Amino acid sequence: MRATVLVRPKQGILDPQGEAVESSLRQLGFSVGTARVGKVVDLELDAEDETAARGEVERMCEQLLANPLIESYEIEFRENGA
Amino acid sequence: MRATVLVRPKQGILDPQGEAVESSLRQLGFSVGTARVGKVVDLELDAEDETAARGEVERMCEQLLANPLIESYEIEFRENGA
Numbered sequence: 001m002r003a004t005v006l007v008r009p010k011q012g013i014l015d016p017q018g019e020a021v022e023s024s025l026r027q028l029g030f031s032v033g034t035a036r037v038g039k040v041v042d043l044e045l046d047a048e049d050e051t052a053a054r055g056e057v058e059r060m061c062e063q064l065l066a067n068p069l070i071e072s073y074e075i076e077f078r079e080n081g082a
Numbered sequence: 083m084r085a086t087v088l089v090r091p092k093q094g095i096l097d098p099q100g101e102a103v104e105s106s107l108r109q110l111g112f113s114v115g116t117a118r119v120g121k122v123v124d125l126e127l128d129a130e131d132e133t134a135a136r137g138e139v140e141r142m143c144e145q146l147l148a149n150p151l152i153e154s155y156e157i158e159f160r161e162n163g164a
Contacts, residue, residue, distance in 0.1 A: 006122050007122075008122065008124065018123075021123060021146070021147070024146055025125075025142055025146060028142075028145055028146060030138065030141075030142055031127075031128050032125055032126065032127060032128075032142075033125070033126030033127065033128070034124075034125075034126045035123060035124065035125050035126075036123070036124045037121060037122070037123050037124075038121070038122045038123075038124075039119060039120070039121060039122065040088050040089075040090065040119070040120045040121065040122045041100075041103060041117060041118070041119050041120075042090065042116075042117065042118045042119075042120075043114055043115070043116075043117050044114065044115030044116045044117075045113075045114060045115065046113050046114075046115070056112065059112075060107055060110075060112055060114075063110055064103070064106055064107060064110060065103070
């Protein structure tokens with residue numbers, strides 16, 4: 001099973017990388033509002049069913065992938081081969 | 083309109099950040115296969131319809147957000163407020 005984890009800076013948290021992207025896009029002539037930059041982590045898991053996998057990935061997020069003080073995370077699943 | 087851009091290292095391209103995540107997860111006792119790390123960019127756009135917005139965001143990807151030699155990108159849209 002494959003999981004995709006999206007880790008984003010929480011609302012209200014300063015995001016210097018997003019600000020840099022925003023101003024670079026404007027300098028290139030694009031008309032954009034806010035830009036926010038986070039991480040995407042694609043994982044291959046042994047877990048067979050989604051409920052077990054979700055619990056496992058939530059623990060990974062809390063222990064390593066996201067900083068719960070300043071980041072939120074979102075977990076999506078795909079079957080292998082999809 | 084809001085766009086979410088996922089930028090990932092292409093298959094076969096070395097991903098040191100992914101390797102670090104993989105080995106850290108194993109050290110924490112998780113059973114994972116491959117881990118790959120990329121970027122997620124959330125953008126607010128003025129464009130009203132999705133076709134125009136998609137073209138615009140593709141140009142952003144090619145000019146700034148992704149390095150086409152080593153990264154692939156994926157674009158998703160949501161209506162504002164969603």
